[in-house]
Amino acid sequence: MSYDLIIIGAGTAGISAYTAxxxxxxxxxxxxxxxWDTTCARVGCMPSKVLIASANQYHDAKNLSKVGIQAxxxxxxxxxxxxxxxxxxxxxxxxxxxxxxxxxxxxxNGKARxxxxxxxxxxxxQYQAKAxxxxxxxxPRPNDEWQQAIGDRLLTTDTIFELEQLPSSIAVIGxxxxxxxxxxxxxxxxxETTVFSRGKNIANATxxxxxxxxxxxxQPQLNVLFETTPESFELKDNQVQVHFNQGDEKKSIAVDYxxxxxxxxxxxxxxxxxxxxxxxxxxxxxxxxxYTKQLADRPIFIVGxxxxxxxxxxxxxxxxxIAVKNVFSYPEVKQGKDLAPLSIVFSSPEIALVxxxxxxxxxxxxxxxxxxxxxxxxxxxxxxxxxxxxxxxYVDKASQVFLxxxxxxxxxxxxxxxLAWILxxxxxxxxxxSQPFYHPTLEEGVRTAFRDVKYKLKSS
Amino acid sequence: MSYDLIIIGAGTAGISAYTAxxxxxxxxxxxxxxxWDTTCARVGCMPSKVLIASANQYHDAKNLSKVGIQAxxxxxxxxxxxxxxxxxxxxxxxxxxxxxxxxxxxxxNGKARxxxxxxxxxxxxQYQAKAxxxxxxxxPRPNDEWQQAIGDRLLTTDTIFELEQLPSSIAVIGxxxxxxxxxxxxxxxxxETTVFSRGKNIANATxxxxxxxxxxxxQPQLNVLFETTPESFELKDNQVQVHFNQGDEKKSIAVDYxxxxxxxxxxxxxxxxxxxxxxxxxxxxxxxxxYTKQLADRPIFIVGxxxxxxxxxxxxxxxxxIAVKNVFSYPEVKQGKDLAPLSIVFSSPEIALVxxxxxxxxxxxxxxxxxxxxxxxxxxxxxxxxxxxxxxxYVDKASQVFLxxxxxxxxxxxxxxxLAWILxxxxxxxxxxSQPFYHPTLEEGVRTAFRDVKYKLKSS
Numbered sequence: 001m002s003y004d005l006i007i008i009g010a011g012t013a014g015i016s017a018y019t020a021x022x023x024x025x026x027x028x029x030x031x032x033x034x035x036w037d038t039t040c041a042r043v044g045c046m047p048s049k050v051l052i053a054s055a056n057q058y059h060d061a062k063n064l065s066k067v068g069i070q071a072x073x074x075x076x077x078x079x080x081x082x083x084x085x086x087x088x089x090x091x092x093x094x095x096x097x098x099x100x101x102x103x104x105x106x107x108x109n110g111k112a113r114x115x116x117x118x119x120x121x122x123x124x125x126q127y128q129a130k131a132x133x134x135x136x137x138x139x140p141r142p143n144d145e146w147q148q149a150i151g152d153r154l155l156t157t158d159t160i161f162e163l164e165q166l167p168s169s170i171a172v173i174g175x176x177x178x179x180x181x182x183x184x185x186x187x188x189x190x191x192e193t194t195v196f197s198r199g200k201n202i203a204n205a206t207x208x209x210x211x212x213x214x215x216x217x218x219q220p221q222l223n224v225l226f227e228t229t230p231e232s233f234e235l236k237d238n239q240v241q242v243h244f245n246q247g248d249e250k251k252s253i254a255v256d257y258x259x260x261x262x263x264x265x266x267x268x269x270x271x272x273x274x275x276x277x278x279x280x281x282x283x284x285x286x287x288x289x290x291y292t293k294q295l296a297d298r299p300i301f302i303v304g305x306x307x308x309x310x311x312x313x314x315x316x317x318x319x320x321x322i323a324v325k326n327v328f329s330y331p332e333v334k335q336g337k338d339l340a341p342l343s344i345v346f347s348s349p350e351i352a353l354v355x356x357x358x359x360x361x362x363x364x365x366x367x368x369x370x371x372x373x374x375x376x377x378x379x380x381x382x383x384x385x386x387x388x389x390x391x392x393x394y395v396d397k398a399s400q401v402f403l404x405x406x407x408x409x410x411x412x413x414x415x416x417x418x419l420a421w422i423l424x425x426x427x428x429x430x431x432x433x434s435q436p437f438y439h440p441t442l443e444e445g446v447r448t449a450f451r452d453v454k455y456k457l458k459s460s
Numbered sequence: 461m462s463y464d465l466i467i468i469g470a471g472t473a474g475i476s477a478y479t480a481x482x483x484x485x486x487x488x489x490x491x492x493x494x495x496w497d498t499t500c501a502r503v504g505c506m507p508s509k510v511l512i513a514s515a516n517q518y519h520d521a522k523n524l525s526k527v528g529i530q531a532x533x534x535x536x537x538x539x540x541x542x543x544x545x546x547x548x549x550x551x552x553x554x555x556x557x558x559x560x561x562x563x564x565x566x567x568x569n570g571k572a573r574x575x576x577x578x579x580x581x582x583x584x585x586q587y588q589a590k591a592x593x594x595x596x597x598x599x600p601r602p603n604d605e606w607q608q609a610i611g612d613r614l615l616t617t618d619t620i621f622e623l624e625q626l627p628s629s630i631a632v633i634g635x636x637x638x639x640x641x642x643x644x645x646x647x648x649x650x651x652e653t654t655v656f657s658r659g660k661n662i663a664n665a666t667x668x669x670x671x672x673x674x675x676x677x678x679q680p681q682l683n684v685l686f687e688t689t690p691e692s693f694e695l696k697d698n699q700v701q702v703h704f705n706q707g708d709e710k711k712s713i714a715v716d717y718x719x720x721x722x723x724x725x726x727x728x729x730x731x732x733x734x735x736x737x738x739x740x741x742x743x744x745x746x747x748x749x750x751y752t753k754q755l756a757d758r759p760i761f762i763v764g765x766x767x768x769x770x771x772x773x774x775x776x777x778x779x780x781x782i783a784v785k786n787v788f789s790y791p792e793v794k795q796g797k798d799l800a801p802l803s804i805v806f807s808s809p810e811i812a813l814v815x816x817x818x819x820x821x822x823x824x825x826x827x828x829x830x831x832x833x834x835x836x837x838x839x840x841x842x843x844x845x846x847x848x849x850x851x852x853x854y855v856d857k858a859s860q861v862f863l864x865x866x867x868x869x870x871x872x873x874x875x876x877x878x879l880a881w882i883l884x885x886x887x888x889x890x891x892x893x894s895q896p897f898y899h900p901t902l903e904e905g906v907r908t909a910f911r912d913v914k915y916k917l918k919s920s
């Protein structure tokens with residue numbers, strides 16, 4: 001017997017694909033290894049946002065002097081991590097319920113391996129299908145050496161939310177989006193943080209000016225050691241000693257825990273894709289179409305975080321749906337509607353990228369102009385006591401069409417949606433300046449940035 | 461000598477008009493009675509937003525248990541009103557600086573009265589012009605009887621920010637947008653509030669469902685007495701006794717102050733417009749074009765709050781600019797670019813209207829369907845401990861085009877901008893559902909509302 005479709009992986013992309021596919025056929029199978037919920041709900045977006053909500057509000061409460069209130073705060077933070085787990089469980093059990101509603105004969109627990117282009121093996125049994133959607137996701141990059149040295153003092157995003165209590169201190173290895181969110185939240189909650197960064201930047205902005213604003217605001221809070229990686233770890237006096245070099249100097253710090261946030265690795269490796277085609281043994285060079293996620297010209301689609309440069313939930317979910325459309329129209333394969341690129345780091349202030357980033361525009365040799373607005377004295381931001389950062393908008397010089405933005409502003413997630421939703425309309429500067437900007441709002445800073453780029457283009 | 465243009469009033473609309481006009485001519489005059497700054501900066505949007513920022517953050521700090529933190533807060537609120545005045549002064553002095561930069565011969569202090577269609581008199585001297593822009597704004601509705609009864613215990617928005625300290629209790633007369641903002645902020649700062657409402661609703665939503673959500677959430681906080689107006693006031697024991705009837709029962713409460721927030725009245729009345737045309741003696745029935753703000757077919761434009769149903773700053777500013785264009789193209793008079801209607805009440809949660817309201821759609825006999833999303837268990841709102849309210853979106857039944865929305869959601873100001881910015885593109889439900897909705901955000905509730913209306917239109 002051959003299934004119409006086998007989906008491998010029941011995370012965000014897999015669940016989205018299954019939901020779409022069961023409207024098309026009952027002859028399908030979904031195979032999953034591990035919990036039947038999502039990285040996002042279990043160890044990703046959701047628990048981190050719960051932690052960040054507590055951290056931000058605690059931080060604001062400690063800084064009421066910014067809004068004219070002298071206050072003393074006595075706080076018991078022992079409920080913070082239990083609340084994270086309570087909500088996490090609520091979100092994952094919601095998903096569990098969805099999955100429980102699926103037909104038992106559609107679901108298999110276990111690790112899939114390809115036998116050939118139309119056959120996988122799970123728990124010793126073989127299953128054939130006309131098409132596959134592969135949505136196996138990622139896992140935190142393991143580090144056996146570190147693990148051996150300090151055991152359960154080495155945390156990843158899989159384990160950090162399981163801590164009974166907030167530690168006193170933590171070393172965070174990596175300064176990408178996830179580590180920035182977590183380190184900042186922990187820091188706001190009184191955890192002493194030290195962040196080790198291979199490079200010179202915090203999070204994912206690419207514009208030198210926005211990067212500088214981010215570094216200036218966040219480095220002192222997070223104690224980021226730039227261009228510094230740990231040499232070794234050892235357990236000593238019930239703490240972890242982190243040894244590292246700064247210049248020629250050997251240094252050490254003692255911390256309660258180490259969070260390995262050096263990135264995530266794809267789980268495609270375990271699927272034996274080389275059994276489909278020997279050339280697929282290197283998952284980094286798979287012939288996957290960037291837009292349709294199709295593997296070569298096969299009825300096989302690799303969606304979600306397993307193979308992407310933009311591991312964000314709404315794109316994974318969208319890819320799952322589009323793959324199902326293409327599975328059932330195969331060999332006709334179409335690109336889905338273009339989603340405006342949008343990424344958000346839930347730091348404070350928030351960091352967001354919309355459309356093409358500064359670096360992408362440079363790499364693509366686009367002739368663009370930059371509009372900038374500082375939020376250091378922006379009206380509403382000042383009133384809120386959150387007047388930090390700024391926004392850059394990028395505009396095509398010839399057509400004056402809006403191309404992208406980099407944002408480091410309080411509530412930046414909303415400004416990012418605003419700009420992402422108009423991006424595909426290809427608005428000009430003048431189109432954007434004729435939108436309503438209510439007073440007094442953070443959105444008025446967006447107007448300042450577009451006025452700035454308008455002025456620059458006039459003067460040039 | 462005849463000026464090219466005389467502008468009467470130097471508030472938001474007048475300043476905007478002057479700035480635009482001086483690029484066209486040096487032969488102009490601006491006449492102003494009172495301070496050369498704006499209602500918005502001195503007694504409106506700005507000081508209220510400063511107060512609200514303190515109130516919201518203090519309120520959050522007192523309610524940290526919503527985010528898993530048990531805390532005790534000792535706060536000194538004596539700095540709150542001084543901070544309001546400090547920022548208010550900063551904003552108004554910024555404007556003063558702008559006005560100081562204008563040529564002395566362009567500016568006259570004093571009260572203008574029309575003598576005929578092209579002549580005004582100020583301080584006993586007459587000035588003629590080819591065109592007029594009238595931007596005299598509004599003032600809080602006076603009430604002599606109340607004033608006589610309780611003197612300086614009767615506050616308006618002109619005087620409330622001058623209080624040395626926060627009172628213990630206040631009665632707020634009126635339950636419109638401004639009184640809702642102020643009463644809620646005062647209440648969050650520990651002031652005992654009683655709000656007298658002539659009608660059955662708080663603030664300006666028109667949808668029965670959104671109104672009900674607002675009433676349910678805010679009535680208990682604000683202690684709103686619906687369909688109740690005060691009968692009389694008297695000073696007694698250093699407090700104000702407010703006498704009123706509820707049903708057949710006579711009742712009284714004692715409060716420190718009374719805020720008269722029963723609305724604002726236009727300052728057009730003092731201009732002697734009947735000297736232009738005798739039929740202009742009733743300012744309520746002036747023949748003003750809704751879109752161009754032109755008075756009949758004359759080179760006279762009445763802009764800003766002086767004559768509007770939507771007294772919002774960005775529209776006043778926009779009207780000032782458009783009037784100048786029309787003054788200099790007269791007799792050709794064009795409508796400016798349509799701004800999507802957008803109004804925001806900065807309560808918590810915030811209330812916002814975008815496009816056509818529920819009531820306007822009903823009044824215009826539009827055949828529309830309603831999509832609703834509750835935020836009571838919306839993901840991000842729940843995580844933030846701010847899961848209150850909801851959003852309605854209105855869609856044309858035949859074309860499925862988005863027409864308007866009413867919003868009562870935390871950070872609703874941002875959702876309102878998002879929807880206002882796409883409104884004039886006339887997007888369909890499917891256009892909106894194919895926009896990026898980042899996870900987890902408050903924007904995802906907008907998707908829920910559009911999915912709801914999509915489902916209803918499919919089923920019908």
